[in-house]
Amino acid sequence: xxxxxxxxxxxxxxxxxxxxxxxxxxxxxxxxxxxxxxxxxxxxxxxxxxxxxxxxxxxxxxxxxxxxxxxxxxxxxxxxxxxxxxxxxxxxxxxxxxxxxxxxxxxxxxxxxxxxxxxxxxxxxxxxxxxxxxxxxxxxxxxxxxxxxxxxxxxxxxxxxxxxxxxxxxxxxxxxxxxxxxxxxxxxxxxxxxxxxxxxxxxxxxxxxxxxxxxxxxxxxxxxxxxxxxxxxxxxxxxxxxxxxxxxxxxxxxxxxxxxxxxxxxxxxxxxxxxxxxx
Amino acid sequence: xxxxxxxxxxxxxxxxxxxxxxxxxxxxxxxxxxxxxxxxxxxxxxxxxxxxxxxxxxxxxxxxxxxxxxxxxxxxxxxxxxxxxxxxxxxxxxxxxxxxxxxxxxxxxxxxxxxxxxxxxxxxxxxxxxxxxxxxxxxxxxxxxxxxxxxxxxxxxxxxxxxxxxxxxxxxxxxxxxxxxxxxxxxxxxxxxxxxxxxxxxxxxxxxxxxxxxxxxxxx
Numbered sequence: 001x002x003x004x005x006x007x008x009x010x011x012x013x014x015x016x017x018x019x020x021x022x023x024x025x026x027x028x029x030x031x032x033x034x035x036x037x038x039x040x041x042x043x044x045x046x047x048x049x050x051x052x053x054x055x056x057x058x059x060x061x062x063x064x065x066x067x068x069x070x071x072x073x074x075x076x077x078x079x080x081x082x083x084x085x086x087x088x089x090x091x092x093x094x095x096x097x098x099x100x101x102x103x104x105x106x107x108x109x110x111x112x113x114x115x116x117x118x119x120x121x122x123x124x125x126x127x128x129x130x131x132x133x134x135x136x137x138x139x140x141x142x143x144x145x146x147x148x149x150x151x152x153x154x155x156x157x158x159x160x161x162x163x164x165x166x167x168x169x170x171x172x173x174x175x176x177x178x179x180x181x182x183x184x185x186x187x188x189x190x191x192x193x194x195x196x197x198x199x200x201x202x203x204x205x206x207x208x209x210x211x212x213x214x215x216x217x218x219x220x221x222x223x224x225x226x227x228x229x230x231x232x233x234x235x236x237x238x239x240x241x242x243x244x245x246x247x248x249x250x251x252x253x254x255x256x257x258x259x260x261x262x263x264x265x266x267x268x269x270x271x272x273x274x275x276x277x278x279x
Numbered sequence: 280x281x282x283x284x285x286x287x288x289x290x291x292x293x294x295x296x297x298x299x300x301x302x303x304x305x306x307x308x309x310x311x312x313x314x315x316x317x318x319x320x321x322x323x324x325x326x327x328x329x330x331x332x333x334x335x336x337x338x339x340x341x342x343x344x345x346x347x348x349x350x351x352x353x354x355x356x357x358x359x360x361x362x363x364x365x366x367x368x369x370x371x372x373x374x375x376x377x378x379x380x381x382x383x384x385x386x387x388x389x390x391x392x393x394x395x396x397x398x399x400x401x402x403x404x405x406x407x408x409x410x411x412x413x414x415x416x417x418x419x420x421x422x423x424x425x426x427x428x429x430x431x432x433x434x435x436x437x438x439x440x441x442x443x444x445x446x447x448x449x450x451x452x453x454x455x456x457x458x459x460x461x462x463x464x465x466x467x468x469x470x471x472x473x474x475x476x477x478x479x480x481x482x483x484x485x486x487x488x489x490x491x492x493x494x495x496x497x498x499x
Contacts, residue, residue, distance in 0.1 A: 171312065171313055175313060178333075183477065
Protein backbone atom coordinates (compact mmCIF):
# COMPACT_ATOMS: atom_id res chain seq x y z
CA UNK A 1 0.00 0.00 0.00
CA UNK A 2 2.79 2.42 0.96
CA UNK A 3 4.55 1.68 -2.30
CA UNK A 4 1.37 2.34 -4.19
CA UNK A 5 0.88 5.69 -2.49
CA UNK A 6 4.44 6.71 -3.35
CA UNK A 7 3.90 5.69 -6.95
CA UNK A 8 0.64 7.61 -7.12
CA UNK A 9 2.12 10.79 -5.67
CA UNK A 10 5.17 10.56 -7.94
CA UNK A 11 2.92 10.10 -10.91
CA UNK A 12 0.63 12.97 -9.93
CA UNK A 13 3.59 15.28 -9.42
CA UNK A 14 4.93 14.45 -12.84
CA UNK A 15 1.47 14.81 -14.33
CA UNK A 16 1.23 18.33 -12.98
CA UNK A 17 4.78 19.02 -14.09
CA UNK A 18 4.09 17.79 -17.56
CA UNK A 19 0.98 19.92 -17.76
CA UNK A 20 3.04 22.94 -16.84
CA UNK A 21 5.68 22.38 -19.51
CA UNK A 22 4.74 24.78 -22.28
CA UNK A 23 1.16 24.97 -23.52
CA UNK A 24 -0.08 28.08 -21.86
CA UNK A 25 -1.56 29.11 -25.15
CA UNK A 26 -1.75 25.80 -27.01
CA UNK A 27 -5.24 24.50 -26.35
CA UNK A 28 -5.98 22.53 -29.48
CA UNK A 29 -3.77 19.51 -30.00
CA UNK A 30 -2.82 20.39 -33.56
CA UNK A 31 -0.67 23.38 -32.58
CA UNK A 32 2.85 23.11 -33.91
CA UNK A 33 5.44 23.47 -31.17
CA UNK A 34 8.05 26.20 -31.01
CA UNK A 35 11.64 24.89 -30.90
CA UNK A 36 11.95 25.94 -27.21
CA UNK A 37 8.80 24.06 -26.22
CA UNK A 38 9.98 21.08 -28.23
CA UNK A 39 13.32 21.01 -26.35
CA UNK A 40 11.69 21.38 -22.92
CA UNK A 41 9.29 18.58 -23.77
CA UNK A 42 12.05 16.24 -24.89
CA UNK A 43 13.94 16.97 -21.64
CA UNK A 44 10.84 16.22 -19.58
CA UNK A 45 10.25 13.03 -21.56
CA UNK A 46 13.85 11.88 -21.07
CA UNK A 47 13.72 12.67 -17.35
CA UNK A 48 10.62 10.51 -16.94
CA UNK A 49 12.21 7.67 -18.87
CA UNK A 50 15.41 7.87 -16.82
CA UNK A 51 13.46 7.74 -13.56
CA UNK A 52 11.41 4.82 -14.82
CA UNK A 53 8.21 6.81 -14.37
CA UNK A 54 5.36 6.24 -16.74
CA UNK A 55 2.39 8.30 -15.60
CA UNK A 56 0.23 6.13 -17.85
CA UNK A 57 0.37 3.40 -15.21
CA UNK A 58 -1.97 5.37 -12.97
CA UNK A 59 -4.74 4.69 -15.50
CA UNK A 60 -4.35 0.94 -14.94
CA UNK A 61 -5.16 1.36 -11.23
CA UNK A 62 -8.30 3.24 -12.13
CA UNK A 63 -9.10 0.75 -14.87
CA UNK A 64 -9.10 -2.13 -12.41
CA UNK A 65 -12.00 -0.52 -10.55
CA UNK A 66 -13.85 0.42 -13.73
CA UNK A 67 -13.43 -3.10 -15.12
CA UNK A 68 -15.54 -4.45 -12.24
CA UNK A 69 -17.92 -1.48 -12.18
CA UNK A 70 -18.95 -2.12 -15.81
CA UNK A 71 -19.23 -5.92 -15.41
CA UNK A 72 -16.39 -6.54 -17.83
CA UNK A 73 -15.38 -9.61 -15.80
CA UNK A 74 -18.20 -11.30 -17.73
CA UNK A 75 -16.61 -10.31 -21.02
CA UNK A 76 -14.73 -12.91 -23.07
CA UNK A 77 -11.68 -11.37 -24.72
CA UNK A 78 -10.89 -14.63 -26.49
CA UNK A 79 -9.49 -16.62 -23.54
CA UNK A 80 -12.66 -17.07 -21.50
CA UNK A 81 -14.85 -14.69 -19.47
CA UNK A 82 -12.88 -12.16 -17.44
CA UNK A 83 -9.49 -13.61 -18.41
CA UNK A 84 -7.25 -10.78 -19.55
CA UNK A 85 -3.69 -12.11 -19.11
CA UNK A 86 -2.29 -12.25 -22.64
CA UNK A 87 -5.66 -11.35 -24.17
CA UNK A 88 -4.36 -8.41 -26.18
CA UNK A 89 -1.64 -10.59 -27.75
CA UNK A 90 -4.17 -12.75 -29.62
CA UNK A 91 -6.39 -9.90 -30.81
CA UNK A 92 -7.92 -9.10 -33.26
CA UNK A 93 -9.72 -12.43 -33.55
CA UNK A 94 -13.10 -13.79 -34.63
CA UNK A 95 -15.82 -13.87 -31.95
CA UNK A 96 -18.69 -16.29 -32.68
CA UNK A 97 -21.04 -14.57 -30.18
CA UNK A 98 -20.81 -11.28 -32.08
CA UNK A 99 -20.20 -13.00 -35.45
CA UNK A 100 -17.43 -10.50 -36.12
CA UNK A 101 -13.69 -10.02 -36.06
CA UNK A 102 -12.92 -7.59 -33.24
CA UNK A 103 -9.88 -5.87 -31.82
CA UNK A 104 -9.52 -5.05 -28.13
CA UNK A 105 -11.34 -1.73 -28.10
CA UNK A 106 -14.17 -2.92 -30.36
CA UNK A 107 -14.62 -5.90 -28.04
CA UNK A 108 -14.73 -3.64 -24.97
CA UNK A 109 -17.38 -1.55 -26.73
CA UNK A 110 -19.42 -4.66 -27.54
CA UNK A 111 -19.18 -5.96 -23.96
CA UNK A 112 -20.21 -2.58 -22.54
CA UNK A 113 -23.41 -2.96 -24.54
CA UNK A 114 -23.95 -6.57 -23.46
CA UNK A 115 -23.03 -6.39 -19.76
CA UNK A 116 -23.15 -2.72 -18.74
CA UNK A 117 -26.43 -1.92 -20.52
CA UNK A 118 -24.99 0.91 -22.60
CA UNK A 119 -26.50 1.93 -25.94
CA UNK A 120 -24.17 2.12 -28.98
CA UNK A 121 -24.25 5.93 -28.76
CA UNK A 122 -23.37 5.88 -25.07
CA UNK A 123 -20.45 3.54 -25.79
CA UNK A 124 -19.09 5.88 -28.46
CA UNK A 125 -19.45 8.89 -26.18
CA UNK A 126 -17.69 6.96 -23.42
CA UNK A 127 -14.82 6.04 -25.77
CA UNK A 128 -14.41 9.60 -27.04
CA UNK A 129 -14.57 11.25 -23.61
CA UNK A 130 -10.92 12.37 -23.65
CA UNK A 131 -10.51 13.00 -27.36
CA UNK A 132 -9.08 16.42 -28.09
CA UNK A 133 -8.40 17.13 -24.40
CA UNK A 134 -5.43 17.43 -22.05
CA UNK A 135 -4.94 15.96 -18.57
CA UNK A 136 -8.15 14.00 -19.01
CA UNK A 137 -8.62 10.86 -16.90
CA UNK A 138 -11.33 8.91 -18.63
CA UNK A 139 -12.63 5.55 -17.39
CA UNK A 140 -12.59 4.15 -20.91
CA UNK A 141 -8.89 4.89 -21.40
CA UNK A 142 -8.30 3.40 -17.95
CA UNK A 143 -10.08 0.16 -18.89
CA UNK A 144 -8.09 -0.14 -22.11
CA UNK A 145 -4.87 0.50 -20.19
CA UNK A 146 -5.70 -2.08 -17.48
CA UNK A 147 -6.53 -4.84 -19.96
CA UNK A 148 -3.58 -4.03 -22.22
CA UNK A 149 -1.06 -4.05 -19.37
CA UNK A 150 -2.16 -7.58 -18.45
CA UNK A 151 -0.56 -8.70 -21.73
CA UNK A 152 2.86 -7.22 -21.00
CA UNK A 153 5.58 -9.71 -21.88
CA UNK A 154 3.35 -11.67 -24.28
CA UNK A 155 4.21 -11.67 -27.97
CA UNK A 156 1.68 -10.45 -30.54
CA UNK A 157 0.24 -13.50 -32.25
CA UNK A 158 -2.66 -12.67 -34.60
CA UNK A 159 -4.03 -15.88 -36.12
CA UNK A 160 -3.99 -15.29 -39.87
CA UNK A 161 -4.95 -18.93 -40.50
CA UNK A 162 -8.51 -18.01 -39.51
CA UNK A 163 -10.16 -17.04 -42.82
CA UNK A 164 -12.25 -14.30 -41.19
CA UNK A 165 -9.16 -12.69 -39.65
CA UNK A 166 -7.27 -13.10 -42.92
CA UNK A 167 -10.09 -11.34 -44.77
CA UNK A 168 -9.98 -8.38 -42.36
CA UNK A 169 -6.19 -8.33 -42.80
CA UNK A 170 -6.54 -8.12 -46.59
CA UNK A 171 -9.15 -5.35 -46.32
CA UNK A 172 -6.96 -3.46 -43.85
CA UNK A 173 -4.00 -3.75 -46.18
CA UNK A 174 -6.02 -2.38 -49.10
CA UNK A 175 -7.31 0.50 -46.96
CA UNK A 176 -3.71 1.26 -45.97
CA UNK A 177 -2.99 2.05 -49.63
CA UNK A 178 -6.28 3.79 -50.53
CA UNK A 179 -5.69 7.36 -51.67
CA UNK A 180 -8.65 9.43 -50.61
CA UNK A 181 -9.92 12.78 -49.46
CA UNK A 182 -9.21 16.39 -50.27
CA UNK A 183 -5.48 16.01 -49.62
CA UNK A 184 -4.94 12.71 -51.50
CA UNK A 185 -3.40 10.92 -48.50
CA UNK A 186 -3.30 7.27 -47.57
CA UNK A 187 -1.64 5.61 -44.57
CA UNK A 188 1.35 4.75 -46.76
CA UNK A 189 1.96 8.44 -47.55
CA UNK A 190 3.66 8.69 -44.16
CA UNK A 191 4.12 5.09 -43.00
CA UNK A 192 5.71 3.16 -45.87
CA UNK A 193 8.94 2.96 -47.83
CA UNK A 194 12.52 2.04 -47.03
CA UNK A 195 13.72 5.65 -46.77
CA UNK A 196 13.55 7.15 -43.31
CA UNK A 197 11.53 10.37 -43.24
CA UNK A 198 10.47 12.99 -40.72
CA UNK A 199 7.33 15.12 -40.41
CA UNK A 200 8.68 18.29 -38.79
CA UNK A 201 10.64 16.85 -35.88
CA UNK A 202 8.81 13.52 -35.69
CA UNK A 203 10.44 10.43 -37.15
CA UNK A 204 7.88 8.26 -38.95
CA UNK A 205 7.70 4.47 -38.65
CA UNK A 206 7.23 2.47 -41.84
CA UNK A 207 5.27 -0.72 -42.47
CA UNK A 208 7.95 -1.68 -45.01
CA UNK A 209 10.90 -1.57 -42.63
CA UNK A 210 11.09 -4.85 -40.67
CA UNK A 211 9.89 -4.71 -37.08
CA UNK A 212 8.71 -1.10 -37.11
CA UNK A 213 4.96 -1.78 -37.31
CA UNK A 214 5.29 -4.12 -34.33
CA UNK A 215 7.24 -1.53 -32.37
CA UNK A 216 4.57 1.06 -33.15
CA UNK A 217 1.52 -0.99 -32.06
CA UNK A 218 3.00 -2.98 -29.16
CA UNK A 219 3.22 0.10 -26.90
CA UNK A 220 -0.44 1.24 -27.13
CA UNK A 221 -2.04 2.79 -25.12
CA UNK A 222 0.82 5.26 -25.06
CA UNK A 223 1.25 8.09 -22.56
CA UNK A 224 1.87 11.41 -24.27
CA UNK A 225 3.84 13.95 -22.26
CA UNK A 226 2.50 16.83 -24.35
CA UNK A 227 -1.10 15.99 -23.53
CA UNK A 228 -0.52 14.54 -20.04
CA UNK A 229 -2.81 11.65 -20.86
CA UNK A 230 -2.63 8.31 -22.65
CA UNK A 231 -3.75 7.76 -26.21
CA UNK A 232 -5.52 4.54 -27.18
CA UNK A 233 -5.11 2.84 -30.55
CA UNK A 234 -8.50 4.05 -31.84
CA UNK A 235 -7.71 7.61 -30.77
CA UNK A 236 -4.44 7.26 -32.69
CA UNK A 237 -6.37 6.22 -35.82
CA UNK A 238 -8.68 9.21 -35.33
CA UNK A 239 -5.70 11.57 -35.09
CA UNK A 240 -4.11 10.16 -38.26
CA UNK A 241 -7.37 10.35 -40.17
CA UNK A 242 -7.95 13.90 -38.97
CA UNK A 243 -4.53 14.86 -40.30
CA UNK A 244 -5.37 13.11 -43.57
CA UNK A 245 -8.41 15.43 -43.85
CA UNK A 246 -10.82 12.50 -44.13
CA UNK A 247 -14.19 12.78 -42.35
CA UNK A 248 -14.13 12.18 -38.58
CA UNK A 249 -13.22 8.64 -37.52
CA UNK A 250 -15.66 6.49 -35.53
CA UNK A 251 -14.18 4.22 -32.84
CA UNK A 252 -15.15 0.51 -32.71
CA UNK A 253 -15.94 0.47 -36.44
CA UNK A 254 -14.98 -2.19 -38.97
CA UNK A 255 -12.48 0.33 -40.33
CA UNK A 256 -10.70 0.31 -36.96
CA UNK A 257 -10.76 -3.50 -36.84
CA UNK A 258 -9.38 -3.80 -40.38
CA UNK A 259 -6.53 -1.41 -39.59
CA UNK A 260 -5.80 -3.19 -36.29
CA UNK A 261 -5.80 -6.58 -37.98
CA UNK A 262 -3.34 -5.42 -40.63
CA UNK A 263 -1.05 -3.58 -38.21
CA UNK A 264 -1.02 -6.09 -35.34
CA UNK A 265 -0.58 -9.03 -37.72
CA UNK A 266 2.31 -7.18 -39.40
CA UNK A 267 3.75 -6.83 -35.91
CA UNK A 268 3.34 -10.54 -35.06
CA UNK A 269 6.14 -11.74 -32.77
CA UNK A 270 6.70 -8.34 -31.10
CA UNK A 271 6.57 -8.29 -27.32
CA UNK A 272 3.85 -6.11 -25.81
CA UNK A 273 5.15 -3.30 -23.57
CA UNK A 274 2.34 -1.12 -22.27
CA UNK A 275 2.13 1.76 -21.55
CA UNK A 276 4.41 3.32 -24.09
CA UNK A 277 5.59 6.85 -23.48
CA UNK A 278 6.14 9.56 -26.03
CA UNK A 279 6.46 13.28 -26.42
CA UNK B 280 21.09 -39.10 -56.17
CA UNK B 281 19.93 -38.01 -52.77
CA UNK B 282 19.85 -34.43 -54.00
CA UNK B 283 17.72 -35.43 -56.98
CA UNK B 284 15.22 -37.19 -54.74
CA UNK B 285 15.08 -34.14 -52.54
CA UNK B 286 14.42 -31.84 -55.49
CA UNK B 287 11.74 -34.17 -56.85
CA UNK B 288 10.00 -34.38 -53.51
CA UNK B 289 10.19 -30.62 -53.16
CA UNK B 290 8.60 -30.22 -56.58
CA UNK B 291 5.79 -32.60 -55.73
CA UNK B 292 5.21 -30.89 -52.41
CA UNK B 293 5.32 -27.52 -54.14
CA UNK B 294 2.64 -28.21 -56.74
CA UNK B 295 -0.39 -28.13 -54.44
CA UNK B 296 1.07 -25.05 -52.74
CA UNK B 297 1.11 -23.21 -56.05
CA UNK B 298 -2.45 -24.31 -56.76
CA UNK B 299 -3.58 -23.09 -53.34
CA UNK B 300 -1.89 -19.71 -53.72
CA UNK B 301 -3.51 -19.19 -57.13
CA UNK B 302 -6.89 -19.97 -55.65
CA UNK B 303 -6.24 -17.52 -52.83
CA UNK B 304 -5.47 -14.72 -55.27
CA UNK B 305 -8.86 -15.22 -56.87
CA UNK B 306 -10.56 -14.99 -53.48
CA UNK B 307 -8.95 -11.65 -52.59
CA UNK B 308 -11.31 -8.91 -51.47
CA UNK B 309 -13.34 -6.80 -53.84
CA UNK B 310 -13.00 -3.04 -54.23
CA UNK B 311 -16.60 -2.37 -53.08
CA UNK B 312 -16.00 -4.38 -49.94
CA UNK B 313 -12.88 -2.36 -49.10
CA UNK B 314 -14.69 0.94 -49.60
CA UNK B 315 -17.70 -0.24 -47.57
CA UNK B 316 -15.48 -1.12 -44.58
CA UNK B 317 -13.60 2.15 -44.97
CA UNK B 318 -16.78 4.23 -45.02
CA UNK B 319 -18.20 2.32 -42.04
CA UNK B 320 -15.62 4.02 -39.84
CA UNK B 321 -16.10 7.60 -40.96
CA UNK B 322 -18.62 10.28 -40.06
CA UNK B 323 -21.62 10.02 -42.38
CA UNK B 324 -22.41 13.76 -42.35
CA UNK B 325 -23.70 14.44 -45.90
CA UNK B 326 -21.77 17.72 -45.99
CA UNK B 327 -18.53 15.74 -46.16
CA UNK B 328 -19.68 12.91 -48.43
CA UNK B 329 -17.71 14.46 -51.29
CA UNK B 330 -14.50 13.73 -49.40
CA UNK B 331 -15.09 10.01 -49.95
CA UNK B 332 -15.55 10.09 -53.71
CA UNK B 333 -12.39 8.71 -55.27
CA UNK B 334 -11.46 10.26 -58.60
CA UNK B 335 -9.79 8.25 -61.36
CA UNK B 336 -6.25 9.29 -60.41
CA UNK B 337 -6.79 8.37 -56.77
CA UNK B 338 -8.11 4.99 -57.89
CA UNK B 339 -5.00 4.36 -59.99
CA UNK B 340 -2.63 5.49 -57.23
CA UNK B 341 -4.42 3.25 -54.69
CA UNK B 342 -3.48 0.17 -56.70
CA UNK B 343 0.27 0.50 -56.16
CA UNK B 344 2.34 0.72 -52.97
CA UNK B 345 4.70 3.24 -54.57
CA UNK B 346 5.40 4.99 -57.84
CA UNK B 347 8.31 2.59 -58.48
CA UNK B 348 5.75 -0.21 -58.61
CA UNK B 349 3.57 1.59 -61.19
CA UNK B 350 3.62 0.57 -64.85
CA UNK B 351 4.65 3.39 -67.24
CA UNK B 352 1.19 3.36 -68.83
CA UNK B 353 -0.52 4.18 -65.54
CA UNK B 354 1.99 6.92 -64.76
CA UNK B 355 1.24 8.48 -68.14
CA UNK B 356 -2.50 8.21 -67.60
CA UNK B 357 -2.35 10.11 -64.30
CA UNK B 358 -0.14 12.82 -65.85
CA UNK B 359 -2.56 13.23 -68.76
CA UNK B 360 -5.57 13.44 -66.44
CA UNK B 361 -3.94 15.91 -64.10
CA UNK B 362 -2.40 18.23 -66.72
CA UNK B 363 -5.98 19.16 -67.65
CA UNK B 364 -6.73 20.03 -64.03
CA UNK B 365 -4.62 23.18 -63.70
CA UNK B 366 -6.14 26.67 -63.68
CA UNK B 367 -4.19 29.93 -63.64
CA UNK B 368 -4.87 33.29 -61.97
CA UNK B 369 -7.08 35.73 -63.83
CA UNK B 370 -4.08 37.81 -64.97
CA UNK B 371 -1.86 34.88 -65.88
CA UNK B 372 1.44 34.16 -64.19
CA UNK B 373 2.90 37.08 -62.22
CA UNK B 374 5.11 37.61 -59.16
CA UNK B 375 2.93 37.71 -56.05
CA UNK B 376 3.42 38.71 -52.41
CA UNK B 377 5.90 36.45 -50.64
CA UNK B 378 4.78 37.68 -47.20
CA UNK B 379 1.31 36.29 -47.85
CA UNK B 380 2.89 33.13 -49.21
CA UNK B 381 4.93 32.68 -46.04
CA UNK B 382 1.76 32.70 -43.90
CA UNK B 383 0.20 29.95 -46.01
CA UNK B 384 3.41 27.90 -45.96
CA UNK B 385 3.47 28.06 -42.15
CA UNK B 386 -0.16 27.28 -41.40
CA UNK B 387 -0.97 23.67 -40.56
CA UNK B 388 -4.70 24.23 -40.40
CA UNK B 389 -5.80 24.00 -44.01
CA UNK B 390 -8.69 21.69 -44.75
CA UNK B 391 -8.85 20.11 -41.31
CA UNK B 392 -12.15 19.27 -39.74
CA UNK B 393 -13.03 17.16 -36.75
CA UNK B 394 -15.97 17.28 -34.41
CA UNK B 395 -14.38 16.02 -31.20
CA UNK B 396 -13.28 19.12 -29.39
CA UNK B 397 -11.15 20.72 -32.07
CA UNK B 398 -12.06 24.09 -33.46
CA UNK B 399 -10.72 23.61 -37.00
CA UNK B 400 -12.95 25.33 -39.47
CA UNK B 401 -13.16 23.90 -42.97
CA UNK B 402 -12.44 27.42 -44.21
CA UNK B 403 -9.02 27.60 -42.54
CA UNK B 404 -6.30 27.85 -45.14
CA UNK B 405 -2.70 26.74 -45.37
CA UNK B 406 -0.40 24.20 -46.96
CA UNK B 407 1.57 23.04 -43.86
CA UNK B 408 4.60 22.88 -46.16
CA UNK B 409 7.07 22.61 -43.26
CA UNK B 410 5.63 19.23 -42.34
CA UNK B 411 7.43 17.67 -45.30
CA UNK B 412 9.97 20.24 -46.55
CA UNK B 413 12.93 22.12 -45.11
CA UNK B 414 12.38 25.66 -46.41
CA UNK B 415 13.87 28.60 -44.52
CA UNK B 416 17.31 28.17 -42.97
CA UNK B 417 17.09 27.38 -39.25
CA UNK B 418 13.36 26.55 -39.25
CA UNK B 419 12.70 22.89 -38.40
CA UNK B 420 10.99 20.99 -41.19
CA UNK B 421 10.27 17.50 -42.45
CA UNK B 422 12.25 15.34 -44.84
CA UNK B 423 9.45 13.61 -46.73
CA UNK B 424 9.67 16.05 -49.62
CA UNK B 425 12.76 17.57 -51.24
CA UNK B 426 14.65 20.32 -49.42
CA UNK B 427 13.58 23.76 -50.65
CA UNK B 428 16.17 25.93 -48.88
CA UNK B 429 17.50 28.46 -51.43
CA UNK B 430 15.10 27.07 -54.04
CA UNK B 431 14.94 30.21 -56.20
CA UNK B 432 18.69 30.70 -56.05
CA UNK B 433 19.36 27.09 -57.01
CA UNK B 434 16.82 27.40 -59.82
CA UNK B 435 18.82 30.36 -61.19
CA UNK B 436 16.32 33.13 -60.50
CA UNK B 437 17.88 36.58 -60.09
CA UNK B 438 16.55 40.15 -60.00
CA UNK B 439 17.70 40.54 -63.61
CA UNK B 440 16.01 37.50 -65.14
CA UNK B 441 12.88 37.14 -62.99
CA UNK B 442 10.66 39.10 -65.37
CA UNK B 443 12.01 37.59 -68.58
CA UNK B 444 9.99 34.83 -70.33
CA UNK B 445 12.39 32.18 -68.90
CA UNK B 446 12.02 33.55 -65.38
CA UNK B 447 8.23 33.51 -65.61
CA UNK B 448 8.32 30.02 -67.12
CA UNK B 449 10.21 28.80 -64.04
CA UNK B 450 7.62 30.48 -61.81
CA UNK B 451 4.90 28.70 -63.82
CA UNK B 452 6.56 25.29 -63.33
CA UNK B 453 6.62 25.75 -59.56
CA UNK B 454 3.02 27.02 -59.70
CA UNK B 455 2.04 23.82 -61.53
CA UNK B 456 3.73 21.63 -58.89
CA UNK B 457 1.87 23.35 -56.05
CA UNK B 458 -1.46 23.54 -57.89
CA UNK B 459 -1.38 19.91 -58.98
CA UNK B 460 1.70 17.94 -57.97
CA UNK B 461 0.41 14.80 -59.71
CA UNK B 462 0.61 16.49 -63.14
CA UNK B 463 4.41 16.28 -62.81
CA UNK B 464 4.94 13.68 -60.07
CA UNK B 465 2.04 11.19 -60.35
CA UNK B 466 0.88 9.66 -57.05
CA UNK B 467 3.51 11.50 -55.03
CA UNK B 468 2.81 12.30 -51.37
CA UNK B 469 2.10 15.96 -52.13
CA UNK B 470 -1.59 16.95 -52.11
CA UNK B 471 -3.13 18.53 -55.22
CA UNK B 472 -3.77 21.80 -53.40
CA UNK B 473 -5.30 23.79 -56.27
CA UNK B 474 -7.27 20.95 -57.81
CA UNK B 475 -9.05 20.25 -54.52
CA UNK B 476 -9.62 23.96 -53.86
CA UNK B 477 -7.61 23.94 -50.63
CA UNK B 478 -5.64 26.89 -52.04
CA UNK B 479 -6.77 29.45 -54.66
CA UNK B 480 -4.64 30.35 -57.73
CA UNK B 481 -3.69 33.62 -55.98
CA UNK B 482 -2.61 31.72 -52.83
CA UNK B 483 -0.46 29.45 -54.97
CA UNK B 484 1.18 32.35 -56.82
CA UNK B 485 2.06 33.84 -53.43
CA UNK B 486 3.58 30.56 -52.20
CA UNK B 487 5.58 30.12 -55.43
CA UNK B 488 6.80 33.71 -55.03
CA UNK B 489 7.87 32.97 -51.44
CA UNK B 490 9.93 30.02 -52.68
CA UNK B 491 11.52 31.70 -55.69
CA UNK B 492 11.74 35.49 -55.19
CA UNK B 493 15.30 36.79 -54.67
CA UNK B 494 14.08 38.99 -51.78
CA UNK B 495 12.34 36.10 -49.97
CA UNK B 496 14.02 34.73 -46.80
CA UNK B 497 14.08 31.32 -48.52
CA UNK B 498 16.83 32.62 -50.83
CA UNK B 499 18.84 34.61 -48.28
